[in-house]
Amino acid sequence: MEREDDDLAAVAALVGFLRAEALTDRLAAVEEELVGRSGAAGAEAAADRGLTGEMLAAALTVRSQVGRLSDVIHACTIALALPHILEPGEQIAVRPSLGAGNDPSRPFDLETDRRVAEFKAAQWNGSDSWRQRTLLSDLVHLAMDESGRRAQLYVVGPRPARYLRTTRSSVGRVLARASERTRERVAARFDLSMTIAEFTAGPAAHVELIDLARWLPQLAELGAVAPPDVD
Structure with missing residues (x-):
């Protein structure tokens, strides 16, 4: 009964969040506000628009029961990670990509004056072929x-990094x-016959693989649940 009450509370919180303002408008507003801010200031601005730890937990709970909430989870994950990953004085240089999906004008989820980063908030569960392709x-x-x-490259749990470091399948x-x-772009730069492990240890050796669960326990707590894919 207690679990049912918690699930209902999560649904209510999420529905209230989504009804209060169109998600696209909310994320666009947060993206604009993050430019030029530090990590702590960026997280505060995002929290003022509802991207909080409580919202991330609610979205993860609802997703595990009823479906996909990729954009909310992706946005909360990035916003909540900012104070942990941005260094003193570091500022967001380009409007970040908080919603899931690709925007050619914003090639990375996060660009600051010191780093470029991609975020993968999916918890791998053993049936991860699609996740493997998007991770690579x-x-x-x-x-x-x-x-x-x-x-x-920010991921959840040890499986994504293990896949990149040990897989013998070719990049191509x-x-x-x-x-x-x-x-064509990849082939112009790299040998597609390389294994993924060789690529990770070679041309991509400078890319840091970082587990988000160290800072966002909401992600780790639901790691045993097999949710739909999130990018």
Whole structure:
């Protein structure tokens, strides 16, 4: 009964969040407000618009029961991670990509004056072929950045990093379903016959693989649940 009450409370919190303002408008507003802020100030601005730890926990709970809430989880994850990952004086340089999906004008989820980063908030559960492809795609994307800034790939739990460091499948094989343009860009820079492990230890060795669960226990607590994919 207590679990049922908690689930209902989570649903109520999430429904209130989504009804109060169109999610696209809310995320756009937060994205604009984050530019030029430090980590702590950015998290405060996001919290003022409802992107809090409580909202992340509520969204994860509802997703485990009734469906996908990718954008809310992705946005909360990035907003809540900011105070932990941004250094003193570091500022967000470009409007971040809080919603799941790709925007050609914003190639990375987060760009600051010191780093570029991608975030993967999915908890892997053993049936992860789609997650593997998108994870590798983000790693390749980060490895291709030539800005000289730190490159970081944030994941949940040990499985994503283990996959990248130990898999013997070739980069080309896993990226076979990527767009032709993406494959051409990658092939122009890297040997697609390399294994994923070789690529991770070689051309992508400078990309840091970081577990978000160290800072966001909401992600770790539901790690045993098999939720839909989130990017």
